[in-house]
Amino acid sequence: MKKAPITNGDGEISALFASKMVPAYAAMDESAKAAYRRKQLQRIVRYAKAHSPLFADLYAGLDDDFKLSDLPVTTKNELKERFDDWVTDRTVTLDGVLGFMKDLDNNGKLFLGKYLAFRTSGSTGSPAVVLYDKGTIHVTDAINWERNFPTLQDRNNYFIRGCKSASLCCTPGFNLGSGTLIYGQSVNIIRRFGSKLFGIFTPLPELVKGLNRFSPAMLTGYPSVMSDLAKEQLAGRMHISPVLVVSCGEYLPDSSKEIIKAAFGRRVINSYVSTESGPAANECPFGRMHVNDDWIVMEPVDSENKPVARGRADKWLLTNMSNFIQPIIRYEMTDRIIYHDEGCPCGRTTPWVEVEGRTNDILRFRGEDGEVAIIPLLIYTFLNNILDAKSFQAILHDENRLEIRIEADDMARTFEKVKKDIGEFLAKKGVRAHIYLSDLPPGPDKSGKFFHVRNAPKSEPQP
Ligand SMILES: [Zn+2]
Structure with a gap:
């Protein structure tokens, strides 16, 4: 095999290398795979140590023979505290990125002409800013092309249908789905015409109309939104025939799987994606999500970070081997x-x-015409778009009382914005909610878990 150039300079992975190595990895024998993974790991660790002052501190004294377990575990909160030292480009500062992100139209554009910027959307802690260099995007693209399709036949069908792909995303906002799609459209002509972004806040009839008109070969999005669309299809109001339906961003419950299959005549494909990891795992024809272990390391651990060989793990440690601008290691x-x-x-x-999800997290409001179910992600998106908030939380109590907990420099002003945005959104759904600012700061529930948006348990007193 002729050698593809690894980097475009500045450490980032070249498009050629990514598109060559993603399929090549599958064909390697076990020892070649292990050697390749080792090289990948050494490259990112070496680069982080040389270019990130934060990792230079963490890895002082580390030589090239290191074991993965020699590297200290990192957490989002520790790293984001030292954002300017975390990144490997000394011209990048958190203030600079946040300034760039103040303009929502910058979503999908390159910060400093080099990096895509996102906010994390994990269920715990407060959000962090994550940058992707072009190499991270090249790897994401290559994995999506090679591994999003369980079979070659699926990929051929998609190709025959002009690679028409509809993504249901949270817009506006700097999230991975919409940002990479908008960027892709700006650099790739097939995507400019073949891909389309559908905002999940669009009223359902309008969404249905748009999808009917576009007639996608691939439909990607949150399972809760796709379930709503599946009902529209079954009711005969929507009539699209995607060859591939991909679920991401949320736990995929069996009920969603069934209704989506009934509506579109195909099994919904699950994928495990996060802002920090990119595509972490993709489904095979047997419905199992295989870890993309050539580009990430997944270490399952218990609550004390002790390794779990197999089976159920409380959490896992991620090492992303394609992100050179903002190293994410253990x-x-x-x-x-x-x-x-x-x-x-x-x-x-x-x-x-398998990713274990929460199933009891739908928020149930009382609407003018009965119950209105809202997925937490929708409320989360409003909160996450308010950059002034250092951390935030929304808790739904009885009688449509929505408690907002925030930490911000200007609490009153931040809260007024939250109240207005969420209030207007709920009003459109026929819900009149009492949205109020809590005296309490954002915090974990009784089990010690932190959720940005959750229902108050019946036993929890209302502040
Ligand atoms: Zn398999």
Whole structure:
């Protein structure tokens, strides 16, 4: 095999290298795979140590023979405290990025002409800013092209249909889905015409109309929104025929799987994606999400960061081997997972993973015409778009009382914006809510878990 150039300079992975190595990895034998992963890991660790003052501190004295377990565990809160030292480009500052992100039209544009900027959307802690260099995007693209399709036939069908792809995203906002799509449209002509962004805040009839007109071959989005669309399809108001339906961003419950299958005549494909990891795992024809272990390391651990060989793990540690601007190495991911290494009938030898989700997190408001179910993500998006808030939380109590907890320099002003945005959104859904500012700061629930948006348990007193 002719060698593809690894980087475009500045450490970032070249498009050629990514598009060549993602398929090549699948064809390697086990020892070649292990050697390749080792090289990948050494490259990112070496780069982080040389270019990130924060990692230079963490890795002082580390030589090239290191074991992964020699590297200290990192957490979002520790790293974001030292954002300017975390990144590997000395012209990048948090103030600079936040200034750039104040203008929502910059979503999908390159900060300093080099980096895409996102806010994390994990369920715990407060959000962090994550940058992708072009290499991270090249790897994401290559994995999506090679591994989003369980079979070659799926990929051919998609290709025959002109690669028409509809993504249901939270817009506006600097999230991974919409940002990479808008960027892709700006640099790739097929995507400019073949891909379309549909905002999930669009009223359902309008969304249905738009999708009917676009007629996508691939539909990607949050399972809760796709379930709503599946009902529209079953009711005969929507009539699209995607060859691939991909779920991401949320836990995919069995009920959603069933209704989506009934509506579109195909199994919904699950993928595990986060801002920090990019595509972490993709489904095979046997419905198992195989870890993309050539570009990330997934270490399942217990609550004390002790390794869990297989089975249920409280969380996992992520090492992203494609992000050179903002190294993410042994970084705590708070999703609970079930980790499998026992092989799979599809023949892939990479480990596979189940992501355990929460099922009781739908918010149920009382509307003018009965109950209105709202997924937490919708409320979360409003809160996450308010950059002045250092951390935030919304808790739904009985009688449509929505408690807002925030930490911000100007509490009153920040709260007024939250109240207005969420209030208007709920009003459109026929919900009149009492939105009020809490005296309490954002904090964990009784079990010690932190959720940005949650229902108050019946026993929890109302502040
Ligand atoms: Zn498999």
